[in-house]
Amino acid sequence: MKNSSTREPGDGEHAALDRLAREDGDSRAQFLKMAGAGAAGALAIFVAACGGDDEPSGGGEPSGGEPSGGDKPSGSKGSQGDIDIVNYALTLEFLEADFYQQVLDSGEVTGPPAEVAMLIAETEQAHVEALMATVTDLGGTPVEAPQTNFEDVLAGGQEMILQTAATVENLGAAAYLGQAGNIESMDVLAAALSIHSIEARHAAVLNQVVGKPIVPDGAFAKPATMEEVLMAVKPFIKA
């Protein structure tokens, strides 16, 4: 029943990944161009995320199957698709954690917004650590932290910093939402969801602080694809 809509790798939003994975695809060429030659850290991870086509990813969630918790013994590898998604999320969390650390170090943000920034900084660092450990547990290699470029933002003072924070958090929330349907493991999905709604809290709080709508897309949040996210974070990655 409804094969087209059950959670299987390769359908739904996974199509974007598949499209990028095709060696000869225009989108891949465009994608690499977009990433820019200098954005080495991000490029490596996105190439890894897009090029994992050498082995078919695992079986997805068997629709209506019996519980069979023992089919993957402890310490077994996760699917390449999940590893790539977690590494993608990790890159974004690295970016966020680094941003807040620089913001706090700069002393540019003061008063109540500084308290919010401090809490968010701790949270993003916790996300980084959890995602790094998750990649390792899944049998993958965590990506390196990207070299970031927030100099212009920091030079812009508190207003620009908070505006940028809002942008990054709204993007992060959309990025997690965009991957939910592509995740195969229930555990990884649970972890991603548990981070997704935290990013949502940050996004709305920062929107409120800078005077933007707390639910900019109305009652239903919109997802973002990897391409959209990469394009949006490109200015913050050092060339």
Added chain:
Amino acid sequence: MSTKNMATPALANIEVQGITRESFIMRGAIAAGSVYGLSTVGPFVKQAVAQEGGGDVDILNFALTLEFLEAGFYTMALKNVDGLSGMTKQLATTLRDNENEHVDALTATIKDLGGTPVKAPGVDFGMAFASEDSFLETAQTFEDLGVGAYNGAGPMIESTDVLAAAGSIVQIEGRHAGVIRLVRGEPIEESPFDKGLAMEEVLAAAKPFIKG
């Protein structure tokens, strides 16, 4: 539904307690018995046991019940709380409108899947409307609960379409929760991870507000 990669130590503090879809629904149904009464739960259990891809309907009905509670809560708050400040009134209006849209969307989705949407529960919000503070405090409870409920149910959803819909809703609940906490001067999150709650935990927390 099997759970893959069950033993990933890094996920120990954020995973869904190793629950399967079956145990999630059955435990929830048993807990629901204490909330809604056995006559309501009978068909629910039957449906859960007989599920053939229909499990998503049960999860959606669970979500719908919560959204009914939330929508009703904000609707009544706007009528009953004396002296709401301008900002709180505006916030409550946005939240009410969002929750009503969630109710409508979930109702339509359940019908699309061939299910029957649950009816709105009778509600009793106690002293929540006594003041702006008590209203906001209860609102925080509801929004945090909504986040936990969706996050707990999410991994059990079979259809990617339904998962996408649930994801787009839980992000809104998370946004509500964060802003209410900000307004109240509370930490915007209790932990770096919004743990998923089991259905029984959610129902136990919602029980005081359900009349009957």
